Amino acid sequence: MPLQAKADIVFSVHANNPPFVYVEGKELKGFAVDLAKEIGKVLNEKVDFLPTSYQSEAIEAVKDGRADAVLVMGFYEGAGNSLVPTDPYFYPYYVMAVRKGSNLKLDDLKQKSVAVVGGSALESYLISNGFKNVVSLASHEEVLEALESGQVDGAFMVEQSYGYLTEKLEISDTILLPEKVQLAQYAIGVSEKNSILRVRLNDAIRQLQVSGVYDQLVERWLGKNELSPAFVNTLVRNIAIGAAIGAIVVALVFYWVLKMLRSNRRELAAAYEQLAAENQQLLASYEEILNANKELEDMRAKEKSLLGLMGQLRPDVEDESFYSYLLELALSLVPEAQAGSILVRDDDGYVRFRAIRGYSSLLSTLDLRPEWVYRPQGVEVVRELRDSAMPPEIAAVFSSARPSPIVVSLAAPLIVNKQWYGSVFVDSFEEVDFNEQSIELFDSLTSLASAFTALKVHERTANRFLKEIILILVKALEYRDPYTAGHSERVAKIASDFASFIGYTGSTSEDIYWAGILHDIGKVGVPDFVLKKPGSLTPEEYAEMKKHPVFSEEILEGSETLRKYAKWVGSHHERWDGKGYPKGLVGEEIPLEGRILSLADSFDAMSTDRPYRKGKNIQESIEEILRCSGTQFDPYLATQFAHFLKRYFL
Ligand SMILES: [Fe+2]
Numbered sequence: 136m137p138l139q140a141k142a143d144i145v146f147s148v149h150a151n152n153p154p155f156v157y158v159e160g161k162e163l164k165g166f167a168v169d170l171a172k173e174i175g176k177v178l179n180e181k182v183d184f185l186p187t188s189y190q191s192e193a194i195e196a197v198k199d200g201r202a203d204a205v206l207v208m209g210f211y212e213g214a215g216n217s218l219v220p221t222d223p224y225f226y227p228y229y230v231m232a233v234r235k236g237s238n239l240k241l242d243d244l245k246q247k248s249v250a251v252v253g254g255s256a257l258e259s260y261l262i263s264n265g266f267k268n269v270v271s272l273a274s275h276e277e278v279l280e281a282l283e284s285g286q287v288d289g290a291f292m293v294e295q296s297y298g299y300l301t302e303k304l305e306i307s308d309t310i311l312l313p314e315k316v317q318l319a320q321y322a323i324g325v326s327e328k329n330s331i332l333r334v335r336l337n338d339a340i341r342q343l344q345v346s347g348v349y350d351q352l353v354e355r356w357l358g359k360n361e362l363s364p365a366f367v368n369t370l371v372r373n374i375a376i377g378a379a380i381g382a383i384v385v386a387l388v389f390y391w392v393l394k395m396l397r398s399n400r401r402e403l404a405a406a407y408e409q410l411a412a413e414n415q416q417l418l419a420s421y422e423e424i425l426n427a428n429k430e431l432e433d434m435r436a437k438e439k440s441l442l443g444l445m446g447q448l449r450p451d452v453e454d455e456s457f458y459s460y461l462l463e464l465a466l467s468l469v470p471e472a473q474a475g476s477i478l479v480r481d482d483d484g485y486v487r488f489r490a491i492r493g494y495s496s497l498l499s500t501l502d503l504r505p506e507w508v509y510r511p512q513g514v515e516v517v518r519e520l521r522d523s524a525m526p527p528e529i530a531a532v533f534s535s536a537r538p539s540p541i542v543v544s545l546a547a548p549l550i551v552n553k554q555w556y557g558s559v560f561v562d563s564f565e566e567v568d569f570n571e572q573s574i575e576l577f578d579s580l581t582s583l584a585s586a587f588t589a590l591k592v593h594e595r596t597a598n599r600f601l602k603e604i605i606l607i608l609v610k611a612l613e614y615r616d617p618y619t620a621g622h623s624e625r626v627a628k629i630a631s632d633f634a635s636f637i638g639y640t641g642s643t644s645e646d647i648y649w650a651g652i653l654h655d656i657g658k659v660g661v662p663d664f665v666l667k668k669p670g671s672l673t674p675e676e677y678a679e680m681k682k683h684p685v686f687s688e689e690i691l692e693g694s695e696t697l698r699k700y701a702k703w704v705g706s707h708h709e710r711w712d713g714k715g716y717p718k719g720l721v722g723e724e725i726p727l728e729g730r731i732l733s734l735a736d737s738f739d740a741m742s743t744d745r746p747y748r749k750g751k752n753i754q755e756s757i758e759e760i761l762r763c764s765g766t767q768f769d770p771y772l773a774t775q776f777a778h779f780l781k782r783y784f785l
């Protein structure tokens with residue numbers, strides 16, 4: 136295989152190490168050869184090979200400059216290296232083969248003859264571990280044939296070579312000793328002087344491992360998936376290297392996280408190809424960056440602000456504050472732009488401005504139809520963004536809202552479930568070219584915005600779903616208990632309105648609403664003959680009925696989302712004077728929310744018609760509540776509830 140003059144990276148290879156590197160016909164093949172080709176793709180470099188007959192020749196070729204790296208360098212703990220290894224890309228076991236039926240143990244072989252490929256790490260392992268009669272041969276085939284023909288008693292090689300060759304050469308009368316002799320490592324060997332190449336190779340190998348390409352190669356060449364230990368090991372090493380190399384690796388990992396956010400797992404491989412180009416750029420400027428302190432600090436500041444934004448990716452962060460922060464950051468990272476905006480589609484189908492910089496806040500009052508809004512496909516440089524899709528009166532608001540016409544914009548979509556959910560724009564009022572770094576940072580930022588939007592959309596959907604389920608359950612309960620139809624919803628409404636009326640701040644009045652909806656859910660546990668009995672209940676039946684707040688509490692305790700309401704609903708039949716049920720709590724032992732529910736519940740019960748009596752009117756209800764103040768009801772709340780009823784119901 137002639138060395139081509141123009142290759143970017145030349146790997147010297149000891150061409151006799153199947154299935155890692157070997158010659159078939161005139162072609163160089165094997166796992167390591169394919170790995171090198173993939174590394175070339177990742178680094179966007181042309182890769183070539185310099186085959187040699189001995190490992191020592193391959194090493195010499197790197198030392199005298201004919202090659203850049205030795206593709207397969209075997210290492211094991213304690214062995215000296217004449218080249219600097221990359222992170223290991225494979226962890227082979229050294230194994231010992233003997234003839235079937237020989238009964239030789241590993242220790243016995245130290246006094247016997249063992250064949251091995253000369254000039255290899257395998258050979259030096261044998262020599263330094265007390266094997267007295269090491270027979271060095273030119274190839275693995277020769278080693279195996281020497282064993283088979285009885286010239287030697289043992290054959291020492293890598294597990295994968297043994298498996299591959301015995302199958303290929305149809306050797307069936309040899310066997311491996313049961314113990315694996317030594318865990319070794321395969322890495323690429325680089326000259327000490329070429330540390331940048333080493334960094335780049337490491338990065339490429341890591342990318343291939345994460346993108347799954349490495350896995351495929353192992354699968355194809357080595358049969359089983361050996362990824363896990365190697366990958367974990369490499370990762371651990373990379374963390375250590377990351378600490379040493381500092382900003383560069385931090386940047387790489389950071390971009391990687393951004394890509395992860397943007398892509399689902401399936402798209403990760405594609406993102407990696409893109410990433411390769413970016414990494415290459417970064418690494419090419421490795422030395423420059425190390426020297427250019429100012430640039431480095433600038434970059435760190437940007438990373439920090441992006442990391443800060445990632446910290447905001449939580450469902451409890453308000454839309455407005457997230458989008459404003461993001462837009463502000465976008466404008467600081469894209470210095471070419473002077474203004475910007477973020478538009479998001481709401482559940483009602485209208486699109487609204489969620490963040491505005493450099494334009495009149497008038498824009499935030501507009502309800503826009505999606506078809507009026509520019510919807511970019513990906514990150515786009517848009518010139519002369521027109522308002523022509525809008526009705527003239529809306530377009531007029533737009534043109535009055537900006538200081539001068541927009542000349543050029545960077546635009547990106549917010550995508551959730553492959554659907555357009557909004558657009559992010561940063562705009563310039565003069566002709567500029569956005570530089571590559573600006574575009575990349577904008578891309579990363581808007582990916583975060585998509586992630587945040589998705590988080591919010593999913594949260595809303597989940598909440599809606601939960602609420603619908605609760606309402607269906609309560610409706611189902613009321614089918615069983617027709618006298619209380621609509622009771623839960625009325626209690627919910629009154630309790631939450633009353634909570635707002637007294638300036639309740641312990642939780643949101645929406646929480647009180649849901650507790651109201653659920654307060655009698657425990658009636659599902661009360662037998663039909665009690666629940667549906669039209670007349671008054673016997674003491675036994677009443678005892679059954681009194682269990683329902685306990686059941687309500689237990690049911691809600693079982694739900695992670697609704698657990699916070701459990702104690703409230705469990706206490707809606709407690710009384711201020713301690714004569715209530717189920718626990719007989721007294722005064723402020725009863726949760727405030729339970730006392731509010733109790734008032735709303737009692738009011739609804741007394742004011743609703745029952746088959747056996749007519750409901751009280753509002754005035755009568757107020758009198759009844761005040762009469763029970765201090766006995767059944769919290770006196771302060773009872774007075775306030777009377778005010779509340781007078782104000783809203785009289
Ligand atoms: Fe109740």
Ligand SMILES: [Fe+2]
Pocket residue numbers: 622626654655736
């Ligand atoms: Fe009730």
